[in-house]
Amino acid sequence: DAKTTQPTSMDCAEGRAANLPCNHSTISGNEYVYWYRQIHSQGPQYIIHGLKNNETNEMASLIITEDRKSSTLILPHATLRDTAVYYCIALNQFYFGTGTSLTVIP
Amino acid sequence: SAVISQKPSRDICQRGTSLTIQCQVDSQVTMMFWYRQQPGQSLTLIATANQGSEATYESGFVIDKFPISRPNLTFSTLTVSNMSPEDSSIYLCSAGRQGYEQFFGPGTRLTVL
Numbered sequence: 001d002a003k004t005t006q007p008t009s010m011d012c013a014e015g016r017a018a019n020l021p022c023n024h025s026t027i028s029g030n031e032y033v034y035w036y037r038q039i040h041s042q043g044p045q046y047i048i049h050g051l052k053n054n055e056t057n058e059m060a061s062l063i064i065t066e067d068r069k070s071s072t073l074i075l076p077h078a079t080l081r082d083t084a085v086y087y088c089i090a091l092n093q094f095y096f097g098t099g100t101s102l103t104v105i106p
Numbered sequence: 107s108a109v110i111s112q113k114p115s116r117d118i119c120q121r122g123t124s125l126t127i128q129c130q131v132d133s134q135v136t137m138m139f140w141y142r143q144q145p146g147q148s149l150t151l152i153a154t155a156n157q158g159s160e161a162t163y164e165s166g167f168v169i170d171k172f173p174i175s176r177p178n179l180t181f182s183t184l185t186v187s188n189m190s191p192e193d194s195s196i197y198l199c200s201a202g203r204q205g206y207e208q209f210f211g212p213g214t215r216l217t218v219l
Contacts, residue, residue, distance in 0.1 A: 034207065043110070043198050043210030044149065087148070094139065096149040
């Protein structure tokens, strides 16, 4: 399973785009990248996933580099409710790393 | 999508006792999982709950300590046996289908005194 690396924490101003990076340099060709988030005291929530094409849904956009060694989750207009820990996971989506704690600042 | 419910939502237990946590899914799913999240930490997979057969445990977790049942496609239980304060954690159930996203329950917050 590919190991992922994320910054420990990030801040973002409310209303601005939040760009959360993830490094997965050991990812193999058939491994998907999944993103989940966990708001305090709740279970994790699925956000988006992708293989090699960029993906967009109602919550976020996922940009995957051409070599697939890294990706960026984009929350286009961050709100205070987006304050959470964001997890980037490869392949089996069962092995959570330490994630990025995103704080959206008013 | 799937809605996952867990019971109890929280409990305070005495050392040496056991607690069984229930997980119910509102639709038939192929895969169910149990995670532990210790205070301030990320999620750690305990085991995959297999319908009608023994669960598949991750390294560091054993059946005697964390027996798991899954009698049908929508229900599973996790028992935390012979508890010690180190077992104080949030226990989370998740469910999904192969190749698709997981859906998580709200978690069970366990405190062992």
